[in-house]
Amino acid sequence: MIRLENVTKTYKGGVTALSGVSIHIPKGELVFLVGPSGSGKSTLLRLLLREELADGGTVWVGGKDLSSMGKWKVPQLRRSMGCVFQDFRLLPNKTAHENVAFALEVIGRPRHVVAAQVPQVLELVGLGGKAHRRPHELSGGEQQRVAIARAFVNRPLVLLADEPTGNLDPDTSRGIMKLLERINRTGTTVLMATHDATIVDAMRRRVVELDHGRVTRDEYRGVYSYGA
Amino acid sequence: MGISVQYTVRQTMSNLWRNRLMTIAATLTVAVSLSLVGAAILLQQGVSRAAGVWKGGVQLIVFMQPQASQADTAATASLLASDSMVRSSRYVNQQQSYVEFKNLFAGQKDLISAVTPADLPPSFRVTLRTAKDAGAVGARLGGRPGVKKVAYNQAGIRAMLKVTGALQDVIVGLAVVLLVSASVLILNTIRMAIFGRRREVAVMKLVGASNWFIRVPFMMEGLVQGLLGGALAAIVLVGVRSGVQSLVARFQVNALNAVVVPGHEALLTQLLLLLIGSVVGAAGSALAVHRFLDV
Ligand SMILES: Nc1ncnc2c1ncn2[C@@H]1O[C@H](COP(=O)(O)OP(=O)(O)OP(=O)(O)O)[C@@H](O)[C@H]1O
Ligand SMILES: [Mg+2]
Numbered sequence: 001m002i003r004l005e006n007v008t009k010t011y012k013g014g015v016t017a018l019s020g021v022s023i024h025i026p027k028g029e030l031v032f033l034v035g036p037s038g039s040g041k042s043t044l045l046r047l048l049l050r051e052e053l054a055d056g057g058t059v060w061v062g063g064k065d066l067s068s069m070g071k072w073k074v075p076q077l078r079r080s081m082g083c084v085f086q087d088f089r090l091l092p093n094k095t096a097h098e099n100v101a102f103a104l105e106v107i108g109r110p111r112h113v114v115a116a117q118v119p120q121v122l123e124l125v126g127l128g129g130k131a132h133r134r135p136h137e138l139s140g141g142e143q144q145r146v147a148i149a150r151a152f153v154n155r156p157l158v159l160l161a162d163e164p165t166g167n168l169d170p171d172t173s174r175g176i177m178k179l180l181e182r183i184n185r186t187g188t189t190v191l192m193a194t195h196d197a198t199i200v201d202a203m204r205r206r207v208v209e210l211d212h213g214r215v216t217r218d219e220y221r222g223v224y225s226y227g228a
Numbered sequence: 229m230g231i232s233v234q235y236t237v238r239q240t241m242s243n244l245w246r247n248r249l250m251t252i253a254a255t256l257t258v259a260v261s262l263s264l265v266g267a268a269i270l271l272q273q274g275v276s277r278a279a280g281v282w283k284g285g286v287q288l289i290v291f292m293q294p295q296a297s298q299a300d301t302a303a304t305a306s307l308l309a310s311d312s313m314v315r316s317s318r319y320v321n322q323q324q325s326y327v328e329f330k331n332l333f334a335g336q337k338d339l340i341s342a343v344t345p346a347d348l349p350p351s352f353r354v355t356l357r358t359a360k361d362a363g364a365v366g367a368r369l370g371g372r373p374g375v376k377k378v379a380y381n382q383a384g385i386r387a388m389l390k391v392t393g394a395l396q397d398v399i400v401g402l403a404v405v406l407l408v409s410a411s412v413l414i415l416n417t418i419r420m421a422i423f424g425r426r427r428e429v430a431v432m433k434l435v436g437a438s439n440w441f442i443r444v445p446f447m448m449e450g451l452v453q454g455l456l457g458g459a460l461a462a463i464v465l466v467g468v469r470s471g472v473q474s475l476v477a478r479f480q481v482n483a484l485n486a487v488v489v490p491g492h493e494a495l496l497t498q499l500l501l502l503l504i505g506s507v508v509g510a511a512g513s514a515l516a517v518h519r520f521l522d523v
Pocket of ligand 1: 011012013015017018034036037038039040041042043045
């Protein structure tokens with residue numbers, strides 16, 4: 001589903017965020033991306049979303065080579081991916097329902113599809129009763145659930161999460177993780193960058209560790225830090 | 229996947245409403261500049277109709293009798309051709325005169341219906357090598373067989389053409405400056421609209437909205453501003469035209485009748501204003517979308 005081969009990314013200004021990164025993630029896996037701050041985790045996710053282009057190596061998502069993909073095809077690519085962030089990125093003047101519906105409306109989904117799918121996905125993330133609240137009327141954990149609902153409503157093949165629990169307390173984080181795991185069980189490939197050792201250690205799933213832009217560890221049933 | 233018309237309209241309207249002060253400023257600037265453009269065009273049309281026979285540097289008109297014989301006409305023509313003071317001359321027959329007349333008094337149907345080509349004199353339109361010879365050439369032709377009358381281009385008409393020419397240059401220059409500032413204003417409104425919607429735009433990009441889907445509402449916003457400005461200017465033009473009409477009527481200045489541009493010509497000018505307005509709006513917003521909307 002996701003494959004990187006010898007990928008290098010150097011930002012303007014000369015910072016090398018990734019160098020010689022090769023990772024293969026088959027369909028349906030749940031993978032934690034760990035590593036110290038500045039090790040290149042977010043950069044890797046941005047390459048997968050094609051917000052940035054690799055300047056060496058090749059990135060494939062769903063069998064498509066992103067470096068040779070025309071710019072006009074990028075929207076289509078992103079429709080097959082969902083994405084959540086530490087800061088939720090919800091629209092403050094829209095309700096939970098409207099935030100999720102927006103993601104479908106702007107890719108031209110017909111009204112009846114929107115009307116049917118939004119309540120369903122809000123129910124799935126456990127917010128069925130709070131659909132008409134705006135972000136500021138929701139807790140952080142609830143806001144992240146809305147964001148996950150928005151990322152998942154279009155049934156993406158891949159869900160990318162960049163420190164989704166970074167702003168949340170341990171209990172809430174566990175809830176969010178449970179939700180992501182549930183989404184993973186539907187067959188969605190999940191790649192999650194995180195600093196949350198408790199969660200990674202509790203889950204014992206595949207862990208890929210980056211350090212200074214290189215893969216220093218890639219193991220199944222891994223923990224947050226090697227040798228811990 | 230087509231862009232939903234309903235979505236675009238809703239989004240455009242809401243953008244316009246959010247930035248209403250800027251929208252008003254941009255629209256009014258377009259309106260003022262296009263009103264000037266329109267006024268300049270009306271002036272041009274009116275004056276060139278009124279002074280039509282004197283256009284192209286014609287300094288002397290030799291009117292023949294409507295019933296002048298072919299021989300008389302030919303004699304006058306060869307006299308003009310051999311006159312060393314004459315640069316050129318052009319014969320205008322009765323049918324051509326009639327067309328000219330109809331055009332000149334397009335606003336007055338009664339006048340036109342009372343006249344037939346046979347009533348109108350054919351004439352020679354004469355351009356001289358130097359203007360001061362007008363009297364001498366005129367004297368030589370006046371009273372010859374078949375010649376009815378020699379008319380001179382009075383200083384008044386020459387001055388009018390000159391002044392309106394200069395006035396037009398000023399108006400058009402001013403209008404161009406204003407149009408440029410109007411497109412900059414529109415560009416800025418769109419930039420603010422993009423900034424005001426940056427979160428939405430970011431989410432749209434993230435979930436895979438197509439580039440045109442993101443762009444079109446902003447482009448429409450600029451287009452609407454330009455079009456509104458053009459429409460206002462078109463309305464102003466109606467006022468200007470009827471103002472001139474009532475002035476001419478009030479003071480019974482018959483000579484100025486021809487200054488009133490007929491409705492269909494004014495309509496063409498109004499359409500032109502709408503077109504320029506849309507172009508200015510589209511250009512401003514296209515530039516803003518290109519510069520500030522990174523999709
Ligand atoms: N847009 C950018 N322009 C230039 N340099 C950048 C840019 N984004 C990131 N970097 C640099 O690239 C390196 C990797 O950054 P990245 O954001 O991928 O790290 P990270 O692993 O996500 O860190 P964190 O855990 O703190 O989120 C850092 O040195 C960072 O300063
Ligand atoms: Mg990061």
